[in-house]
Amino acid sequence: MNTPPLTAPGHDHFFLGHDHQRNERKVWLVIALTASMMVVEIVAGTVYGSMALVADGWHMSTHAGAMLIAALAYRLARRHAGNPRFTFGTGKLGDLAGFASAVLLALVALLIGWESLVRLTQPVPIDFEQAIAVAVVGLAVNLLSAWLLKDDHAHHAHHHHHAHGDSGHARDNNLRAAYLHVLADALTSVLAIVALLLGRSYGWTWADPIMGVVGALVIAKWSWGLIRDTGSVLLDAAAEGEDVRAEIREAIAPTGSEVTDLHVWQVGPGHFAAIVSLVAQDPKAPAHYKALLADIHELAHVTVEVERPAPA
Incomplete structure (x- = not known):
């Protein structure tokens, strides 16, 4: 086997x-x-x-x-x-x-x-x-x-x-x-x-x-x-996910982007997945935002979606 x-x-x-x-x-x-x-x-x-x-x-x-x-x-x-x-x-x-x-x-x-x-x-x-x-x-x-x-x-x-x-x-x-x-x-x-x-x-x-x-x-x-x-x-309601969620918001905050939708869930012991939706005035590539989240060790799978704000 x-x-x-x-x-x-x-x-x-x-x-x-x-x-x-x-x-x-x-x-x-x-x-x-x-x-x-x-x-x-x-x-x-x-x-x-x-x-x-x-x-x-x-x-x-x-x-x-x-x-x-x-x-x-x-x-x-x-x-x-x-x-x-x-x-x-x-x-x-x-x-x-x-x-x-x-x-x-x-x-x-x-x-x-x-x-x-x-x-x-x-x-x-x-x-x-x-x-x-x-x-x-x-x-x-x-x-x-x-x-x-x-x-x-x-x-x-x-x-x-x-x-x-x-x-x-x-x-x-x-x-x-x-x-x-x-x-x-x-x-x-x-x-x-x-x-x-x-x-x-x-x-x-x-x-x-x-x-x-x-x-x-x-x-x-x-x-x-x-x-x-x-x-x-x-x-998908593991309490530890709240800590990871807070860390994601903290990591994204300095960019001035707004997190419009955030899903965090556990996929295994010590492993979390996240889907992050952002609205940014000056949007960067998703890889840029993923790099900001690299220090969150529990994050094993990240999907980032970036949009410009809707025109007024």
Whole structure:
């Protein structure tokens, strides 16, 4: 399979994140880790007759599924980066995957919340020792996964030529979605351990479902944040675009030209496209105005339209 390069000379639409391939490798590694743990829990739970083990195993499968969405989005975005059918490249595939993952995360929160409320009204006997052991092992796997997925792109050099954007500061919503799934699993493990220790020491069997409700609310909040951010990118309303818009107006202002129409939207992590319409008394070639915008590193694709003012 021929993989297109992440940057190409001249005019291109390669708007993938700066750490695209590295992040993709990390996600596949975490999927392997999560899937292995999931199989071990389901098999061990079935053999030892532990419902807690089996339930945790299937719970992990939902997060493994979400991370598979992230990994496939990275692969598809890379594979089709040079496909002309994608007018502005494949940079937004990660946001689409992140949005789908966020919806899945909301469903996980709903299921945990519902199951916890049912447990409150209909308590079930808990094998504390075994359940604590499972939760501790699960937590260890989740913390390792979270460490692998921690987005550390801030340590990279951020200065690239403007034609390819500066995605060093970019938020990769696809990686963020995978990270939140792992974090959600870690949170439920921590809350479960606390609840189980309280239950074992003081006989507070209600602590387990209460912690479940708390976990569900926290996960629902994370999910909403991700839905809002990825949805904004998909609908061309990303908040970061406001900063780029302001920078464009600032760069054009000294020429005395009037910006009559301005469209800025995100086409990938750290990459923005812009259409700038200007009215100038002494119009210059579009290339002149593009050169003024060259220092705005996030701008990866610019179209400039210049007109004279209409006669009075």
